[in-house]
Amino acid sequence: MDPAELCARLIRFDTSNRGGGDAEGEREAAEFVAGLLTDVGYAPVVLESAPRRSNVVVRVPGEDRDAPGLLVHGHLDVVPADPVLWSVDPFAGEIRDGFVWGRGAVDMKDMCAMVVSVLAGWAREGRRPRRDVVVAFVADEEDNGEFGAGWLVKNHAQLFEGCAAGISESGGVSHEVEGVRLYPVGTAERGTAHMRVTASGRAGHGSRRNEENAVRRLVAAVHRVAEYEWPVQLTPTVREFLVRTSSALGVRCDLGDVPGTVERLGAAGALVASTVRNSVTPTVLSAGYKVNVIPSTAVAELDARALPGSGDDLLATVDRLLGPGVSREQLVYNPAVESPVDSPWFESMAAALRAEDPEAVVVPYCLGGGTDAKAFARLGIHGYGFSPLRVPEAGYDYRAMAHGVDERVPVAGLEFGVRVLDRFLLGC
Incomplete structure (x- = not known):
């Protein structure tokens, strides 16, 4: 399945979440995803936490049933969009100029589309991952997860049995700094x-x-x-980001002067500036x-x-x-949550990125905000931000896309992400 077309079709479901239980379109989007998975031979379950607040979960059995499982989770809801401010209809799902346009293009219907594309490819080609892969498409992440991940963890924990780690949004996206292509992978969240x-x-x-x-x-x-x-506090993730990124950029790293180090990192420092305090x-x-x-x-x-x-x-x-x-x-x-940087999970993500981009410099980083990883952490699942994309070096501000006007994702980036996820999910 073409990930760009899938992303566009998902965007066309207006799944705006205004908070406080006021949301729409999640059932239709969930049923669409469940239908795609069913058509290629999987057996997803659709679970409603409240009328029209729908979640989809599917387990893909791995070849090694004794290996710890991996969770992949993405949310189907989006924040509202004011069409007056946009140059396109935010829910038309247009594909033009090499981009998929619309609300949710990067937050996070792109990841949902890439994952469905990977699973469809496996089914078509008769491939199986090394370990069990559990995939959850959830509601309500853009509020507090009460009808989505939080509800699943509380009421259907058995669906995630055996999962040791999980991946989701906010990580694995290329970030060009002075000729160096960084790929920050989320290993912590404030x-x-x-x-x-x-x-x-x-x-x-x-x-x-x-x-x-x-x-x-x-x-x-x-x-x-x-x-x-607030005083500077160095967490293991931020410490490793500073050390590894400074080394890649040839910048002096002084952990006794974190603000100075952040300043010397320039554009790369912006990725960590909000997470040193x-x-x-x-x-x-x-x-x-x-x-x-x-x-x-x-x-x-x-x-x-x-x-x-x-x-x-x-x-x-x-x-x-x-x-x-x-x-x-x-x-x-x-x-807050924090997962190990020195782990086989992180190394497998880095290897998958480098296989598709030999110049990739993969570093850990701490999210300033949060994701549904916090809910799944209650089940002992280590969370990583890994929604891989390679984005244009110039003329495209990825960090301004989520919740922004004219949100869009590059088609080539989606194709890159599918290849990376396919490598990682099959062999990790």
Whole structure:
């Protein structure tokens, strides 16, 4: 099956996820994928966590049934797109100028299409992987996974029995820096802690002095959090990224001066700049109902990201910075995850990339955000970001594509990714 055409057809299912349970199109996309797999001889199961919130899981038996299994997971939902801002219909799935255009082209219907293409090729040619490969196409990743990976892990863990590692989005994509072609593979993800903070005070008239003004308390607390300089913390993944990337680029690596090393890495440093520290970003503010009334409460929401091993310290620091009169409520807490860099899994991914691109320099990196790997980690499955693509050296900003306007993926990149995944999944 042609991966570009598959990607385009998947994009034509509007699977927009607006959050809070408001999503559409996941059932149709899931049934389409399940139908393709059934037609070539597999036996996928479609599981609905709620009406129209559909997931597809299929196990491909390997030749060595004693070898640990591998999970491949991708999400079928996408973030919404405003067609007014786009130069094409974001759900038309156009193929032109060497690209597949549309919402989800890189996040992550490209990976879903490549995986289906690989499985179809195996079925057509009568090939089997060395180990069991379990493939999951899930709902709801663009919210919190409640109807997708999180639900599968809680209610259908047996489907992933024997899987020791998993691959998914956000890794294995070429990144040209000063003539060196890097392929960062995700081996860690910062943890996610979304929180609501509420300042309490005394209601009153806006014209009168009020030392217990909830808005003032909230603004001061949020300012302290936003301006706090989080200390540098070197995780194993980030340390290896700095060492290996510096070596490839001929840059001096000083682990005692991480900011300086990141700066010397230039464009490569941008891949790691957000993952040498924790972060807390104010994103929502709400207070009051009338301009001349001081409210008794004021509320903010904060998006916190914690490096592996630092989640408790981050929360304690936020509580200290908020100060008296301000309470914290946890909305979402998904701990950070980190998988071994020195592992056969990582080496197999690197070998598959180098087989298709002999100039590939494969390095580990830490995702600043997160994926469904956090949910599957609860089953003891090591997660890796490996959705391989080779993208153009110039004129195409891959990092701006996900959730961006005019999202698109190169056709040649999809074909490259199919070859890499085929090598990796068959022989790892």
